[in-house]
Amino acid sequence: MAEQTLKLKQELIQKLEAVSEAMQLEQIRVEYLGKNGLITGLLKGMKDLSIEEKKTFGQEVNELKNEAADMIAKKGEELKNAEILKEINSMPEFDLSMPAKLDRGSYHPITLVQRQCEKIFKSMGFTVEDYSEVVSDYECFESLNIPNITLHAICRILIIWKTVSF
Amino acid sequence: MQDTYYLENGQLLKSQTSAAQNAIYKKYKDALVNDGVPIKAIFPGRCFRNEATDACHENTFFQMEGVMVDKNISISNLIFFMKTMLSEVFQKDIKVRLRPGFFPFVEPGFELDISCLICGGEGCPSCKHSGWLELCPCGMIHPEVLKAGGIDPEEYTGFAFGLGLTRLAMMKYGVKDIRDLNSGSLRSLSQFTDDE
Incomplete structure (x- = not known):
């Protein structure tokens, strides 16, 4: 059963790397962590397992769930930062430290x-x-x-x- | 005084910066008498006179009054300070001379002349071929004036001078008409730059 969780985790990592938009990320989140998601799906096969196995497997799945949630949140933050950076870069350039050209007048x-x-x-x-x-x-x-x-x-x-x- | 602007309450717009002398003496006399600190003060200010304006008269002009009171102050102190100041302002060595003149608040009183800035003392139309320009009245402070300020004239002496800042500015920058200075004309005023 550990193979299953490992496989899912690697899949998720690969998919996350390919993500470039917030929409895609949301889709992945639903696919894995949703009510009928893949990770929840793993638990459905649990009823055939012995009590011992259920214990270890349940733990693994929970860990995977937490890890996945962390990874998705991290990716979401990266995307957000990238978006802000993009907006900054797209702005016209100002040099705020440049001395202003002011007509300062003169003394009497x-x-x-x-x-x-x-x-x-x-x-x-x-x-x-x-x-x-x-x-x-x-x-x-x-x-x-x-x-x-x-x-x-x-x-x-x-x-x-x-x-x-x- | 006929050329003074009086206010309705009996006060007046000062017609000379000397009006501050009395207050200065009273302010510093304790330090002078108790601690031996000489009174050395200048007070620049605006003066007002009810005069018809022309190229060299204005009803509002600037003066700078200066006083120094201590024991053993003499006319040579006065000459030194005036010469130093004028040489600094005009950035060249200036000769000064004193001519007797009458002003009620100084005894003896002098008119201070400086060597003409244009010809350097040789004589030219702007100094009426005399080589000297009249600059400011000055003198040793009259004992009555010191007494009015609460200073004992038997013990202390001092000199005072009244410098016409407006005239000084005109001489320094070559302004021909005094009215240009109060006209608020940006075209003429914007030519002057801070050369400090």
Whole structure:
């Protein structure tokens, strides 16, 4: 009986090698592992065997069944991978690592000069400060020793001068 | 000041980067007094003046203010720093000279001239045959200004300068009209490349 299982196994291996499509693989799976498949078929002849023989043969058939299932699953995975590879190869080629050709624009001349000056002064130990564009009267004039002569102040002086002179 | 833009809340758009001086002194005076760290700072910024625009005047322009405060700072320090900086910017040896000038926040105050970049000091139409170009006002910081920043003028001295970044850029790149710089014209702006 061991010959039978061995024969079936070799047949299966040969057939699997020839398979190139998922459909064919499914057919083979049904042929061997299906309800009325060849491997199940082996068990039908078992009733004529002695108890001892039944035991060993049953074990062999079960092993064959598991092996066959493994082989078919493995083949199925191979087919799937091959299909993915085929799809990848059929795509147009891109080189994602290639540097892109971008028009990067240019800096404003004032920015260039400012950065250059900052670099020079930084190398001489200066810090670069940033300050608000909106400031108070005190910061812009009074703290810098510039007398705060606004229009109001001029009017006030004129009024005082007029009252005094009359 | 008549040429300053005032806001409704009484504040104003700074008409000179010197407006930051007071804040800088207050920020660093503790380090100066306690640890003897000299105040060395530059502050580039945008300035606004209510002016009619023409080839050399804009209502929005860039300045860079620089201050240095420590014990024993003198005019020779000022000259050294300005000369080093300008020689670096223009990539050649630049001669500088100081002319007396009046600015309320410096005493003594100077106008700093540099040797003409086009003729090298021999005299040409662009420097009005004098060989010198006026570049920036500078001077030794006025004692009142130091006092307003909380620094003792008896002990410390310092120099300050106000560099016109816009003018510097015009000189460096040969831009004839200041209005080109703020025009947003891509055709002229895209010619400048980073040469660092």
